[in-house]
Ligand SMILES: CC(=O)N[C@H]1[C@@H](OP(=O)(O)OP(=O)(O)OC[C@H]2O[C@@H](n3ccc(=O)[nH]c3=O)[C@H](O)[C@@H]2O)O[C@H](CO)[C@@H](O)[C@@H]1O
């Protein structure tokens with residue numbers, strides 16, 4: 001079992017170039033099969049979710065060539081429309097094959113996707129959108145069978161701006177007959193990236209980044225080249241690690257416009273934050289201010305994926321902070337581990353009340369989800385003594401070379417396999 005051993009007390013300081021966004025790379029990798037041709041993607045993060053996606057694409061018949069942060073996917077010869085239970089469970093993003101397979105060959109057989117244990121995460125909105133496009137869906141035991149003789153454009157009103165449902169609907173609609181209007185869709189930058197990739201393959205999509213997306217269906221796509229956008233969540237995680245440890249960091253290769261709500265909160269804690277072209281600079285203050293309120297919400301509101309790192313940072317801030325999680329009902333689970341380290345956190349349903357304490361104490365803790373796990377590492381950096389983090393496979397689903405990166409930024413961290 002792999003674990004991280006962190007001896008706290010070192011500052012996270014230096015320079016880091018952020019990797020490509022996990023949440024853009026995964027749907028775009030799935031979308032390559034819509035092209036029925038060869039697609040070249042660059043700035044692909046080397047994370048285990050990408051390895052899982054490559055395995056699925058391979059099993060569907062795609063030829064894959066991997067370089068240093070690049071992937072070429074040749075999807076000319078698909079041999080299957082079915083994804084095994086095992087592969088579906090490896091990650092949440094397996095669900096993107098649903099829209100992509102339907103758009104490519106009119107059928108897909110899947111099951112409920114896996115991923116982080118942060119809530120119930122149903123896929124009813126995905127299925128609702130697909131039904132609107134003419135897909136017939138049967139669910140029996142664990143198997144979801146989807147078939148469409150012909151996909152037809154439609155007006156789809158999502159009852160909640162789900163990121164995944166928006167992306168699956170886009171993928172199924174690009175080759176549908178006629179026009180699709182997708183209302184109340186999610187506005188995350190990763191959806192714009194999916195639109196840009198698909199348009200580079202000949203799709204006709206506009207409106208991503210707003211509440212309404214229009215898709216004019218086309219009979220077929222061609223191959224394309226695309227560079228994945230930088231990972232705003234990875235960037236935010238390392239900014240928080242520096243802020244929480246009194247460090248000074250410059251993050252390169254960012255799109256700061258994607259981090260507005262995050263930078264505002266870091267400034268509120270008293271950190272000095274500067275933005276210049278594709279760089280963000282942060283210098284921590286000696287004692288961070290507590291935050292009156294962090295309320296997560298769909299983009300451009302504060303991202304749920306950074307709720308856990310921020311909450312962790314606030315455990316040593318001056319005063320009382322309030323954090324409200326509106327997206328995933330189980331995203332405070334990691335606070336049980338923080339409490340073992342001496343944090344003062346009271347959770348009432350989806351609200352957390354954090355009172356800053358003088359110190360955290362290192363101990364053995366277990367990661368049960370990606371961002372909660374990364375947050376335990378940040379807590380380990382903030383704590384006195386040694387913290388041992390189990391369950392690091394959750395963290396490595398979404399952070400490339402996590403322990404090496406922290407080490408290069410000054411952390412006393414080692415990974416063991418015992
Ligand atoms: C691979 C990827 O991009 N993952 C991101 C994506 O996840 P994901 O696409 O799963 O998140 P959604 O936006 O779909 O989920 C938001 C909320 O809607 C609910 N819901 C969603 C779909 C559905 O059919 N029914 C339903 O009830 C979910 O349970 C959740 O409460 O957006 C989340 C919210 O920004 C991020 O935390 C994840 O990192």
Ligand SMILES: C=C(OP(=O)(O)O)C(=O)O
Pocket residue numbers: 091092093115116118305370371398
């Ligand atoms: C919840 C996350 O990922 P996924 O949707 O892939 O489980 C995340 O990136 O924080």
